[in-house]
Amino acid sequence: MNLEKTWQAIPRLAPGVLILALIQVCAVARSAETGDSAPAPVPPVADPCPRSFAARDVVQNPPALFSSNGVLNVRFSYQHRIDANNREMLCFMTPEGLQNPTLHVSPGDHLIITVTNNTPALPLTMTVNPPNCGASSMGPSSLNLHYHGTNTSPTCHSDEVIKTTINSGETFQYNVAFPADEPPGLYWYHPHVHGQVEHAVQGGANGVIVVDGIENVQPAVSGLRQRLLIVRDQEVPGEPAPVGNVPAWDVTLNYVPILSPGDPGVTDFVPASLQMQPEERQFWRVSNSCADTILDLQYVFDGVPQTMQLVGIDGVPVGSQDSTQPGQPIRVRHFRLPPAARVEFIVAAPPASVQLAQLITRGVDTGPIGDNDPQRPLATIKLVDVGDAALVHGAAAGVGANQGRDDGRVGVFSAFNPHQRRFAGLSSAPVAARRTLYFDEKDDASGETTFFMAAEGQPEQPFDPNAPASIVATQGTVEEWTVENRTGENHEFHVHQLHFLVESQNDFEINGAHRAPGITGQYLDTVEVPYWDQNPSHPFPNVKLLVDFRGPDIGNFVYHCHIAEHEDKGMMSVIEVRPPAVAGDSARGMQAIGASPAVGSLK
Ligand SMILES: [Cu+2]
Helix, strand or coil: CCHHHHHHHHHHCCHHHHHHHHHHHHHHHHHHCCCCCCCCCCCCCCCCCCCCCCCCCECCCCCEEECECCEEEEEEEEEEEECCCCCEEEEEECCCCCECCEEEECCCCEEEEEEEECCCCCCCCEECCCCCEECCEECCCCECCEEECCCCCCCCCCCCCCCEEECCCCEEEEEEECCCCCCCEEEEEECCCCCCHHHHHHCCCCEEEEECCHHHCCHHHCCCEEEEEEEEEECCCCCCCCCCCCCCCEEEECCEEEECCCCCCCCCCECEEEEECCCCEEEEEEEECCCCCCEEEEEEECCEECCEEEEEECCEECCCCCCCCCCCCEEECCEEECCCCEEEEEEECCCCCCCCEEEEECCECCCCCCCCECCEEEEEEEECCCCHHHHHHCCCCCCCCCCCCCCCECCCCCCCCCCCCCCCCHHHCCCCEEEEEEEEEEECCCCCEEEEEEECCCCCCCCCCCCCCCEEEECCCEEEEEEEECCCCCEEEEECCCCEEEEEEECCHHHCCCCCCCCCCCEECEEEECCCCCCCCCCCCEEEEEEECCCCCCEEEEEEECCHHHHHCCCEEEEEEECHHHCCCHHHHHHHHHCCHHHHHHC
């Protein structure tokens, strides 16, 4: 860590906090020493967070890094830049100048990320009680990392977000152990400091993680050209009122801006360009890395929706966990993709006779108090006949930055892999407990809204990192959760460390919403629950989920709405998973949180 920067932050603190801060400086130094030696800071990189693409530009795969010999070592400098519209752009830069690279790992690998927070210090506004992981006070410039969707440990230096704080000038090292049975597919990383998630994600500080090997679980994708497509959202310049075609947020596709009628001088949406060779089939791996924008993806030829062959949802190949292997791809004509969800599907290039082929997001009815997410094109397909690298990486870019490896095509099927079935048997496992959780919102006298991720039978509380867990579950069990929406806008249920089986989507239509296609019976980490129409005689829309605690991960972690604005304003809560031997020992789960990486050996 950089002591100089820490000292700069201290004068802003009250004397009592100063002593605490000093204690924490020592604690951070100690925690940094849990490895062989303290990690060396990653210096700031020149020209950070480039957003150099213009409207209509050709979509390129992001730069990519690959693990070797079971380890992917990454060094990140967390930086910012203010753009021409006075928006703060945020990013993770490697010393070589790669921005938010795609991180390729294999099941069983370790992802080791050394990250230095090189953003300017801002006042620390919230104290997090011990046990801490890193600093004990957080504020608008604090950082940590969440490895969304990965079935990894919620312990310090792994995928822990409640107590992990990396303040300006500090350096922290993650060592995230991917389980050997991790399903191959698309995951992502983003900052997860409470209250700061929307700003960091909209600043663009995120990238995707690919657990490689999907071709040996679902051979339908063998050798296909793969497109990693990352949709992000950001403020519309000038923040015009979001009505009609003016969206609540603008979006980008791999940082190519999708201009909207909300932008100065723009009257219609301007999509990016996406290249395909004539007659080819491509494997599109789409991450909704927006903070707030709900997507409803559709692939359209001259106004006619085309078949999308779903291969994976939220990192899990469809049909891969149960019944006959390999699972059958699911054919849909649109796919609802809430913020933080991922979907992977095969599409065919348009015939030459098609005038206009586009990937669009349909308009989303987010409810009477929700955002305006109008229909808009994301990319227009351009048929070209150029080589692999130029097609995926653009004419100018090569694959040299990717350690000499090309991520332009998924691997070629070699032998069927039956080992990535982490959730097999979930649907027939006995249910140990049933719970009802619900989304709620309350306005105070000033009109400020607080958001709640509540559990039936308990008082509603906004998220507090210092509060005890709302739910205690036992490792080795399976629970059935009903998640209800009791508000007038859509919410997106996400739980860390594990996936759930979507059993059913209920009472959507009576409230004016539609069930999402393709997801019932699949294993997700993020699921949408549409708005309640406020008619007291109508039941709350809800989803029924089988939640899988049979894995090795114990400790405290969070579940929340993944519309980041809602999460930041309180719609999050903590679950504690206790090993069966010590169920009833209330201190045990907390110990797991602040402990050194050695706690990972509990696994
Ligand atoms: Cu929400």
